[in-house]
Amino acid sequence: MAEAKAPARAAERPLSPHLQIYSLTWTMAMSVIHRATGAALYAGTLLLAYWLVSLAVGPRAFAVAQDLFGSVVGRVVLFGYTWALFHHMAGGIRHFIWDFGYGFDQKARFALARATLIVSLVLTVLVWVIGLSVG
Numbered sequence: 001m002a003e004a005k006a007p008a009r010a011a012e013r014p015l016s017p018h019l020q021i022y023s024l025t026w027t028m029a030m031s032v033i034h035r036a037t038g039a040a041l042y043a044g045t046l047l048l049a050y051w052l053v054s055l056a057v058g059p060r061a062f063a064v065a066q067d068l069f070g071s072v073v074g075r076v077v078l079f080g081y082t083w084a085l086f087h088h089m090a091g092g093i094r095h096f097i098w099d100f101g102y103g104f105d106q107k108a109r110f111a112l113a114r115a116t117l118i119v120s121l122v123l124t125v126l127v128w129v130i131g132l133s134v135g
Contacts, residue, residue, distance in 0.1 A: 087120035
């Protein structure tokens with residue numbers, strides 16, 4: 001009678017890498033932030049929808065929405081939404097560049113990751129400076 005093989009011991013199986021092995025890189029951080037900003041855009045879009053609905057409902061509802069978004073907390077949330085929008089867009093452009101097969105060497109990956117952060121911050125501040133100076 002043939003003897004059945006014993007299952008492989010757990011110690012012989014390959015182990016998945018974990019956070020003690022990985023060191024955080026710019027590309028990894030921007031990937032995580034890209035996903036987080038994508039999720040934040042969902043919440044921000046709900047706020048935008050609330051603002052538009054309040055506009056359609058009437059002056060009283062719109063005034064409440066304006067007071068909410070005009071408060072310090074409201075402006076901080078809107079600033080964060082603006083940054084999330086620009087950061088997610090810049091991250092999408094970075095991925096678009098990669099889709100064409102460019103920017104895969106270490107120096108280019110680092111430069112694109114840093115540019116994603118810098119461009120998103122500069123555009124956010126620029127939009128807010130223009131918005132506050134016009135309004």
